Amino acid sequence: xxxxxxxxxxxxxxxxxxxxxxxxxxxxxxxxxxxxxxxxxxxxxxxxxxxxxxxxxxxxxxxxxxxxxxxxxxxxxxxxxxxxxxxxxxxxxxxxxxxxxxxxxxxxxx
Numbered sequence: 001x002x003x004x005x006x007x008x009x010x011x012x013x014x015x016x017x018x019x020x021x022x023x024x025x026x027x028x029x030x031x032x033x034x035x036x037x038x039x040x041x042x043x044x045x046x047x048x049x050x051x052x053x054x055x056x057x058x059x060x061x062x063x064x065x066x067x068x069x070x071x072x073x074x075x076x077x078x079x080x081x082x083x084x085x086x087x088x089x090x091x092x093x094x095x096x097x098x099x100x101x102x103x104x105x106x107x108x109x110x
Contacts (some may be wrong), residue, residue: 005067008037013074038077039070
């Protein structure tokens with residue numbers, strides 16, 4: 001039952017990515033997958049550390065605290081699929097100074 005709660009919490013956190021620029025690896029679907037996988041994995045890790053065994057809690061062991069274990073995992077999962085842009089290192093972007101198709105180099109007009 002907690003697995004369902006972790007998935008729903010990851011899905012709820014994923015909805016807030018609408019406020020972020022769409023630069024995720026794989027687009028919005030990549031953010032969705034990162035959020036769900038992060039929520040499940042971190043929720044399982046935190047619960048396993050708490051009870052000293054690797055298992056998914058059942059209906060009786062699931063409460064709001066167990067479901068909230070997914071929040072840091074969803075945020076970490078979204079952060080993992082948000083790539084670092086190398087385009088910022090050059091003032092004009094990744095291809096600054098490159099001659100594009102149809103462009104005339106500055107020395108050709110003389």
